[in-house]
Amino acid sequence: MNKAAATLEGKLPQLKTPLPGPEAQRVVKLDARYISPSYTRSYPLVARRGRGAIVEDVDGNRFLDFAAGIAVCVTGHCHPEVVQAIEQQARELLHISATDFYQENAVTLAEKLQAITPGDFPKRVFYSNSGTEAIEAALKLARFATGRKNFIAFFGCFHGRTYGSLSLTSSKAVQREGFGPFLPGVFHAPYAYPYRCPLGVPPERCAPACLDYLENTVLRTLSPPQDTAAIVVEPIQGEGGYVVPPDEFLQGLERICRQHGILLVVDEVQSGMGRTGRWWAGEHAGITPDILCVAKGIASGLPLGVTIARADLMRWPPGAHASTFGGNPVAVAAALATIRLIEEQLKDNARRLGDYLLKRLADWPARHKLVGEVRGRGLMIGVELVRDKKTRERAPAERNAVIQAAFERGLLLLGCGPNTVRLAPPLIIDQEQADCALGLLEDALTQVEKGA
Ligand SMILES: Cc1ncc(COP(=O)(O)O)c(C=O)c1O
Secondary structure (H helix, E strand, C coil): CCHHHHHHCCCCCECCCCCCCHHHHHHHHHHHHHCCCCCCCCCCCCEEEEEECEEEECCCCEEEECCHHHHCCCCCECCHHHHHHHHHHHHHCCCCCCCCCCCHHHHHHHHHHHHHCCCCCCEEEEEECCHHHHHHHHHHHHHHHHCCCEEEEECCCCCCCCHHHHHHCCCCHHHCCCCCCCCCCEEEECCCCHHHCCCCCCHHHHHHHHHHHHHHHHHHHHCCHHHEEEEEECCCECCCCCECCCHHHHHHHHHHHHHHCCEEEEECCCCCCCCCCCCCHHHHHCCCCCEEEECHHHHECECCEEEEEECCCCCCCCCCCCCCCCCCHHHHHHHHHHHHHHHHHHHHHHHHHHHHHHHHHCCHHHHCCCEEEEEEECCEEEEEEECCCCCCCECHHHHHHHHHHHHHCCEECEEECCCEEEECCCCCCCHHHHHHHHHHHHHHHHHHHHHC
16 A cells, blocks of 8 residues: 555664754754744654655654644655646646636636535635635635624634634634634534533533533523524544544534524544545534535645535625635645545545554553543544543643654654544555554553553
8 A cells, every 4th residue: 555655665664863863953953043932843853755654854764654744644745646746737837826817727626626525515615725724714704604793613622823713723722822812703612522521421411411502502692593603613623632522413513503594614624535534524424514624634735725615605706805825736736636546545545444543442441551542533543641540630741751752662643632642644554554553652652651
């Protein structure tokens, strides 16, 4: 499966220097002088090149990548077919601005997105450059189309860091601290998180309780339906901790939206593009968004955001919303190649390898004193660490230590939420790489448990 890695780099990690190596140290020092300190680096990986699921750093150390550039590199690093599409397009046209001129491949991609997104109705596509911009477009469109002003988002959600999306985002205080006031008319409701239900009810009651709170408290006392433009939801909370809600929660949100003429905006920025074994995570619950937001994996690493809406909603006039770079031809060419690969093989591979990993991880809560819960769909898997299985006290320092220990063993991971390890590899991994990653993660976990 992972041919590029197999032929060019080998497909397993190999460390040659103590970490960070001398070249990495040099870059990290310069970075500290010149780059915004708002970035969150868990460990000093200084990447030089990547092939498949392998990243090589500036000292020649090779890492197995289970972070994929924050769930972006779905086709692996530098997939030959994606690179070829980029090269070919780069020789033809780098930029024209699809907002002021017509561009054929932007139409081709929009037509393809129409076909692979839920809902058998005409849709329209708005192009931007990132996840946060895809959300901004959705917010503006929802207000414009409904004439209503309010939005409902969920505690723990992450939708981006520009002012509109940040007004929804509530996954970490540091993302908001010092930046208010935010967009008015945004209200937050509890998200169904059965392992630690925000309403304190047992797991099987969590989804109905959260839906009841939304319907009978938020919509009755804070944001009346006739003022509510949209409910904005991640079908799996990403940055918030890879929280997988029961299907009935998402289905309930859709029912509430339909009942009150509220738009259902589904943020598939992290969970979409085949990561969960289907095109969209919301498909597992069978929901149909009015507006769907996509970014991250869509172009295998080139910047592209897409907001796909029911055609009858996207009726704003020329000039109402646009972006100079949105739908850049090279990014669109990468997206078309990415979609072809996902369709032909990677969606199935994500499902197969995801099932395999989840099966192998199933007994970790019983075998490991720090593992509280393992959850996920496809190759979007969270391992939540706790200090105490009964009280479920979160283990953030231990989580960070596990991620650091994994790095020292050649495995790239990221955290999500305060105390969860996220597994978000490229969708091209094979079983040997899955086994290798679990071996290294378990080794790191055991080391931290010994010290815990
Ligand atoms: C669900 C979700 N929405 C939106 C965003 C924002 O995307 P970007 O960082 O491209 O602006 C992210 C980024 O992590 C995300 O996970």
